[in-house]
Amino acid sequence: MIHVVAFALGLFAWTFLEYILHRWFHTARGRNLASREHLRHHGRPDWFTPLLPKALVLAAIIATAAALSTVLAGAAIAATFASGIALAFFGYDALHRRAHLKAPRNRYGARVRARHFHHHFSAPDMNHGVTTSLWDRVFGTYQEPGLVPVPKKHAHALAWVLDQNGAIAARFADRYRLV
Numbered sequence: 383m384i385h386v387v388a389f390a391l392g393l394f395a396w397t398f399l400e401y402i403l404h405r406w407f408h409t410a411r412g413r414n415l416a417s418r419e420h421l422r423h424h425g426r427p428d429w430f431t432p433l434l435p436k437a438l439v440l441a442a443i444i445a446t447a448a449a450l451s452t453v454l455a456g457a458a459i460a461a462t463f464a465s466g467i468a469l470a471f472f473g474y475d476a477l478h479r480r481a482h483l484k485a486p487r488n489r490y491g492a493r494v495r496a497r498h499f500h501h502h503f504s505a506p507d508m509n510h511g512v513t514t515s516l517w518d519r520v521f522g523t524y525q526e527p528g529l530v531p532v533p534k535k536h537a538h539a540l541a542w543v544l545d546q547n548g549a550i551a552a553r554f555a556d557r558y559r560l561v
Contacts, residue, residue: 385462388455392447392466399467401517401543404510415448427482427502428539433475442473471522472515478512496557500527503536531561 403416410417416439419431420558444464451460477494486492495532501509506526511518523548537544543558550558 386448387541388451388459389460391468392468393467395447395463396470396474397511397514398517400471400513401511401521405521405523408506408510424502424506426539427536428481430482431546432488436475440468443471444468448497465505474513481512482539483542490558496527496530497532499532499558500525503531503533527557529556530558532558534560 383389386391404420407417407420411416412421419435422431423431444467447467448460448464453461454460455463478498481491481495486495493515497509497515504527505525507520508523509515509527512522515524530545532540532550537548537560541553543550550560
């Protein structure tokens with residue numbers, strides 16, 4: 383049972399790390415490689431940092447989390463906790479990519495996209511969480527998306543939101559608008 387709890391805590395810990403890292407990328411304003419990569423993604427929303435650099439960052443996070451949790455709970459539980467963080471990271475990465483490239487399949491997917499594209503196109507200092515808005519709400523950086531403006535120059539990166547004429551598809555017109 384303790385391993386189930388440790389794994390779940392690892393999953394939950396990732397949501398906090400995701401928020402902190404994403405917020406830091408914006409605060410750094412291009413002064414480090416991670417921030418520059420992130421700003422590149424904002425400039426080209428259909429571009430994603432290649433997996434290898436992300437994996438190196440994840441390895442550093444896992445090593446740090448495993449070392450700290452080994453001191454607190456022992457090596458076996460630390461490995462389980464770190465595994466939860468790693469799985470959550472890969473889930474986040476897949477969700478983030480899917481949010482940009484595919485239409486939502488359910489209400490959760492629709493909310494993720496609205497929050498995230500509000501962050502991309504309206505309020506880059508708000509809505510740093512992709513998988514959850516929990517930490518944005520805790521730290522006061524949550525902003526309700528409302529009608530999300532999609533710049534015409536970036537609309538191709540969200541092709542799923544467009545109809546065959548290049549306008550916002552009717553099924554998304556209540557949540558997105560071209561600007």
